[in-house]
Amino acid sequence: xxxxxxxxxxxxxxxTLSAHAQEAITVVNFGGANANAQKVAYYxxxxxxxxxxxxxxxxxxxxxxxxxxxTKNVTWDVVEVESPxxxxxxxEGLFEKLDYSRIAPKADLLPSAVxxxxxxxxxxxTVMAYNGDKLKTAPTSWAxxxxxxxxxxxxxxxxxxxxxxxxxxxxxxxxxxxVYKVLATKDGAxxxxxxxxxxxxxIQWWEAGAQAPQFLVAGDVVLSTVYNGRVDAANREGxxxxxxxxxxxxxxxYWVIPKGTAKKDAAYKFIAYASKxxxxxxxxxxxxxxxxxxxxxxxxxxxVLDNLPTSDKNAKDSLQFNTTFWADQGEALEKxxxxxxxx
Amino acid sequence: MPMPTSANPxxxxxxxxxxxxxxxxxxxxxxxxxxxxVFLLLTxxxxxxxxxxxxxxNPEVAKALPTTVKALATWDRQSQPDAGAYAALVKDLSHLxxxxxxxxxxxxxxxxxxxxxxxxxxxxxxxxxxGDAEAVRQQLLDKDPRWAETEFWQxxxxxxxxWTPDYLLASVDLRRDAQGDIARMPExxxxxxxxxxxxxxxxxxxxxxxxxLAYPLAYWxxxxxxxxxxxLMIVVLVPFWTSILVRVAAWIVLLQSEGLINTALIxxxxxxxxxxxxxxxxxxxxxMTHILxxxxxxxxxxxxxxxxxxxxxxxxxxxxxxxxxxARVYVPQTLPGVGAGAxxxxxxxxxxxxxxxxxxxxxxxxxxxxxARYTNVEVNWGMACALGALLLATTMLLxxxxxxxxxxxxxxx
Numbered sequence: 001x002x003x004x005x006x007x008x009x010x011x012x013x014x015x016t017l018s019a020h021a022q023e024a025i026t027v028v029n030f031g032g033a034n035a036n037a038q039k040v041a042y043y044x045x046x047x048x049x050x051x052x053x054x055x056x057x058x059x060x061x062x063x064x065x066x067x068x069x070x071t072k073n074v075t076w077d078v079v080e081v082e083s084p085x086x087x088x089x090x091x092e093g094l095f096e097k098l099d100y101s102r103i104a105p106k107a108d109l110l111p112s113a114v115x116x117x118x119x120x121x122x123x124x125x126t127v128m129a130y131n132g133d134k135l136k137t138a139p140t141s142w143a144x145x146x147x148x149x150x151x152x153x154x155x156x157x158x159x160x161x162x163x164x165x166x167x168x169x170x171x172x173x174x175x176x177x178x179v180y181k182v183l184a185t186k187d188g189a190x191x192x193x194x195x196x197x198x199x200x201x202x203i204q205w206w207e208a209g210a211q212a213p214q215f216l217v218a219g220d221v222v223l224s225t226v227y228n229g230r231v232d233a234a235n236r237e238g239x240x241x242x243x244x245x246x247x248x249x250x251x252x253x254y255w256v257i258p259k260g261t262a263k264k265d266a267a268y269k270f271i272a273y274a275s276k277x278x279x280x281x282x283x284x285x286x287x288x289x290x291x292x293x294x295x296x297x298x299x300x301x302x303x304v305l306d307n308l309p310t311s312d313k314n315a316k317d318s319l320q321f322n323t324t325f326w327a328d329q330g331e332a333l334e335k336x337x338x339x340x341x342x343x
Numbered sequence: 344m345p346m347p348t349s350a351n352p353x354x355x356x357x358x359x360x361x362x363x364x365x366x367x368x369x370x371x372x373x374x375x376x377x378x379x380x381v382f383l384l385l386t387x388x389x390x391x392x393x394x395x396x397x398x399x400x401n402p403e404v405a406k407a408l409p410t411t412v413k414a415l416a417t418w419d420r421q422s423q424p425d426a427g428a429y430a431a432l433v434k435d436l437s438h439l440x441x442x443x444x445x446x447x448x449x450x451x452x453x454x455x456x457x458x459x460x461x462x463x464x465x466x467x468x469x470x471x472x473x474g475d476a477e478a479v480r481q482q483l484l485d486k487d488p489r490w491a492e493t494e495f496w497q498x499x500x501x502x503x504x505x506w507t508p509d510y511l512l513a514s515v516d517l518r519r520d521a522q523g524d525i526a527r528m529p530e531x532x533x534x535x536x537x538x539x540x541x542x543x544x545x546x547x548x549x550x551x552x553x554x555x556l557a558y559p560l561a562y563w564x565x566x567x568x569x570x571x572x573x574x575l576m577i578v579v580l581v582p583f584w585t586s587i588l589v590r591v592a593a594w595i596v597l598l599q600s601e602g603l604i605n606t607a608l609i610x611x612x613x614x615x616x617x618x619x620x621x622x623x624x625x626x627x628x629x630x631m632t633h634i635l636x637x638x639x640x641x642x643x644x645x646x647x648x649x650x651x652x653x654x655x656x657x658x659x660x661x662x663x664x665x666x667x668x669x670a671r672v673y674v675p676q677t678l679p680g681v682g683a684g685a686x687x688x689x690x691x692x693x694x695x696x697x698x699x700x701x702x703x704x705x706x707x708x709x710x711x712x713x714x715a716r717y718t719n720v721e722v723n724w725g726m727a728c729a730l731g732a733l734l735l736a737t738t739m740l741l742x743x744x745x746x747x748x749x750x751x752x753x754x755x756x
Contacts, residue, residue: 061720062720063718063719063720064719088446088450090446091443091445091450091464093441093443093446193531203705204622204704205704219600220599220600327460327461328453328460331453331723332457334721335532338534339531339533339534340531341708342534342538
């Protein structure tokens, strides 16, 4: 009797052990250069700690998460989402409320990286960039971006209202600190669209982050708005793309856990692992996006720091993406953008 | 009295037996089609019905704010609502079982009145708010002065019922104003009329291009001997079987400013500056014409195959000029194929999504792009379904017009 109990106990111990050894979770990201950096910094090393990560790429479509949660068939365990969707999904009960004691001390993280349902993954920025090999006169302001006489040629911009309205106001002489105040008024939105209309014939729209550096390299556009990490990735491949930092709009991406996943514990372990300073430092060395754990900065050398949107030099005169504003006004402004594009 | 034997039954019995046998056979045939019927029902009718339902469903406000809706029933929708409405709102919010209902409510109201999301969530987070009606009103106003604006209250009052025409109205640039009367959208918010028109324009151009390219090709194919025709048909069909994404990517390679077409044209000296062929209407039309061409060639070819060549020969031998014979004898006989091909290409292109999304600019996006956007990005499924219903209705209408004009069914073979 006793023997069989021991056998049973050891058997169950074996089972739990092997279950631990084979924990596998699905982590969803935005793909591209960012996914490669995450693979090196997080997905591969965490396998040694007993968590096997299957990486899936998506384009930020919240519909898939909503469908999974609604049908209680959640197959994504950790998802990287953009800031407006963190608050929106949290309000609508799509994500688990996070227990920070299982992730990292809140004091170590950037204040904006801590939210009810999401913890910051990295800081990125939408900036102006140009091809250093092709453009003779470098732009010195956002007004230059809209000035096709001074710098002739096409401009690359993200297809949609987001960022472009902010940049239009900057070009129209609004101070970075006042951009969202102005944009929130009816006249402000009017002013932004009017400024965009001036540039409209010269705009080439991009939709996926990887397109903008391609346009610049190919010479399709002379100036483009672009995610700063994509510029870094292109330069690592031997291009000479230059960034104009002032007026860049920085924002965070967040990890969330879709509500109802069966692998919540492993998901927490993954997020905790990806929030550790040493791992975030590895990430930042592989792509120029800023760590959300403040302690990671000490582990980076000057060359890496200079490229991050969080460095003092680059963050000066940049503005933080206003999540609340876009959560409230986004749908109306995007619809207006669609109407504007038709005209 | 002779008894009827089984070998020689009266006529009535025979008729009944025959009818029985026939109806048995009919039932057997029907049973064979049952799986298909069930399949069609499940995969076609049910989703379409669900889509139409979703386009008019409006449960969020009615479900989350029943007392507020009641309190606003007598409100004139112009002045500020009385304190009772504020108290009812707070009472309703505090009865919500969890955040997700508040989130759904906030999302719904935000589509009507931008800003409502933060307003509702702010009030929900500030709970509990206690005191008499007047005190509650004051606390809400202190929390956010926007509660004094009638716009948000109008949005609540308007959406008190479980069904709404709003999404469908919005899909044709109409809306209900504060009083519930139907009016046009404000100028800068009118989008879908223009987009629908653009969708039709692009589709029409593509249909005409396909017809111009496919007609001579199909004619040539139909005159060739079987073996050669089959060989060439494979050339037509191989791209047809290739993934659309691959073909779109190939067009990007060909059309870009340093792409094959531009460099070739510059090399032979036709142009000095690269043509803008990509990320605009030109790129969309070129690639969609290429992708949809087989849908025009196949029906045309099958109709042309069945036209006896003797008729044209007869017309010519009776003195008609060859071109006139072709136009007056041959072409009319191929019209069913032209109609079927044009209808097929047109209907397929009004629903196209991926090609304009990848090859077009911001002003080349067709209706499907916005359906996808509302489904995936905005997660406003009511609006997505309303736009889908609009697309469905126009397609049906077109088919109706086609049947009227052609007085035939769709003939594909």
